Amino acid sequence: MNPQIAQLYQIAQKPSRLILGLMSGTSLDGLDLALCRFSGFGLNTQVELVKHQTIAYPEEFKQAIREVFAKEQIHFPSLSTLNAQIARLHAQYILDSLQSWGITPQEVDAIASHGQTVMHRPMRSGNLPDSTLQIGDGDHIAHLTGIITLSDFRQKHIAGGGEGAPLAVYGDYFLFSKKGEHRILLNIGGIGNFTYLSASQDPKDILVTDTGPGNTLLDAYVRQHFPGFHYDKDARLARQGILHIPLLDSLLNLPFFQEAFPKSTGPEYFNLALLNQVIQENGYSLTPVDTLRTLTELTAQSISKAMQRYIPAIQTMDCRLIVSGGGSKNPLLMERLAKINPHMQVSESDQLGIASEAKEAVLFALLANETLMDDQVAANRRLGDSPWLSLGKISLPN
Ligand SMILES: Nc1ncnc2c1ncn2[C@@H]1O[C@H](COP(=O)(O)OP(=O)(O)OP(=O)(O)O)[C@@H](O)[C@H]1O
Ligand SMILES: CC(=O)N[C@H]1[C@@H]2OC[C@@H](O2)[C@@H](O)[C@@H]1O[C@H](C)C(=O)O
Structure with a gap:
């Protein structure tokens, strides 16, 4: 067996898991990082926010994202470059943050990376499917940090009949109801x-x-x-x-x-x-x-x-x-x-016990925890009108 698959299996059996949630939102101000310790899942989730911080993007990087962000016409090669560039910058921010917190990458069980939304396209009429695009590829993050990475959380939500957003409902319900x-x-x-x-x-x-x-x-x-x-x-x-x-x-x-x-x-x-x-x-x-x-x-x-x-x-x-x-x-x-x-x-x-500025990064860490742990997954489960599925793609480091 690929030892990384065995590692994934072990993580899902641990009584608690350390998951690093990453969120960079539409304000393009920077990357929010929230290191969370989870035990349980669903309504039995317990989370401790161990460390968190926001790292501001350099001005020229913000500008590069703005060039493609939510635009009808873009320089297509730039989009391809940014997919790798965002991931590499995020990987660097992860390694720097862990070092400043005195935590080794080996101690972190998984990363949950939202990526940068560059296009969100719910279609309320016509025959085209809803779509959304988050970039900052998870394979780069996994390989560069050595940590199993879950990313691209919105696609299956759309496949299951949602619009890919909002996904906050999972964490809001499990942690705050x-x-x-x-x-x-x-x-x-x-x-x-x-x-x-x-x-x-x-x-x-x-x-x-x-x-x-x-x-x-x-x-x-x-x-x-x-x-x-x-x-x-x-x-x-x-x-x-x-x-x-x-x-x-x-x-x-x-x-x-x-x-x-x-x-x-x-x-x-x-x-x-x-x-x-x-x-x-x-x-x-x-x-x-x-x-x-x-x-x-x-x-x-x-x-x-x-x-x-x-x-x-x-x-x-x-x-x-x-x-x-x-x-x-x-x-x-x-x-x-x-x-x-x-x-x-x-x-x-x-x-409610979670710093307001860290909440969204915690919510994505929670989605990764659900994907690893939820033993009740079923095709037709719903949280209100929102499909209730295991979200995110899993990238192995090597
Ligand atoms: N002291 C303040 N006064 C007024 N507005 C503020 C203040 N602090 C933050 N804001 C607003 O919050 C914005 C940043 O919000 P936030 O960090 O939630 O964005 P985001 O993570 O990109 O959001 P999302 O991903 O949900 O779109 C700032 O650009 C500003 O508009
Ligand atoms: C496509 C996308 O990135 N949407 C974000 C954005 O920022 C706020 C709102 O629009 C929300 O729909 C969503 O993020 C939060 C975390 C969510 O999915 O719940």
Whole structure:
């Protein structure tokens, strides 16, 4: 037997496993690494976040990714190069992080690598299949680190009838559901998404969807109009502006917001070209800070409307809203969410025992743990509307 297959088998039999989760999201700010110790799986999962950090990408690397990211036309050779280049950089970040944490690669049982999304293409009409593309190949990471690597988690979700996103539902349900308490786990990254976990803890009652833009339009607008700024830190710019209600209403009328749940989206749809088109078509004239105030409101309102429409009962029940992702650090956005949803108790996900900035990397580590451990896998299992499968491809180091 290939000794690496024997090693995989042994890892799946250990009482606990050390898995390094990697996530680099749509904000392209860098790589989140979360070293997690898991025991159990499914609703019996126990996780300890042993170490975590975010390593910022060098500016020229961010720029190279932006050249192909969510673009209709690209320099195709660059995409091929980036597939290897991202993996090599991630492998280097892994080795550097492990060294700084005093942990050897031999101690790590597996890596769970999300990769960099460069295209996400749910098709809501026509005959073409949904598709999504994450690059930063897992074989390179496995070989360069010597650690078994699981990657490319979204493909089987699509094969099973999902849209490849959001996948946070697995971790949200296994780690954060609580019998007797209705909870919404909201992540505000580039795109917003939430998982509703009913007090019943029944997987049939789960609702999970993207909501629209989180920070992606805000960040892109800041980069374009305020040279040297990457995002609206502490909403200092948006707070100087005045809400432009006609623009807000026009944006909330966009087709994405009328589509049925569950749905997923990305910067392929929510980008500055779309914003400019809406502004120009309607002949609106507004200052950059007014635009930022309005985009902040768009994020707060689109999230709130999605919760009200997809989970009508939340108007009348006690429900905790637990927020993670970079958007949870935006004080104006958090203020607006609390104001629009006075019936909900709003808190940050740190209060659940996992640092907000590490949550997504932990969730991918958890997906790898499930793929290694879940002994109930079946073709037709579902978490709400989401297929419940073992996700990710396994790369052996040698
Ligand atoms: N202090 C702050 N004030 C305002 N906004 C903030 C603050 N801190 C972070 N953010 C926002 O969060 C963004 C980073 O979010 P995050 O790290 O969740 O993105 P991501 O991991 O790329 O997201 P995803 O993968 O979910 O799309 C920043 O670009 C910024 O918009
Ligand atoms: C295709 C893709 O990378 N989608 C991301 C993105 O960032 C937020 C939102 O859009 C979500 O759908 C997803 O990531 C999280 C981790 C998810 O799958 O749950």
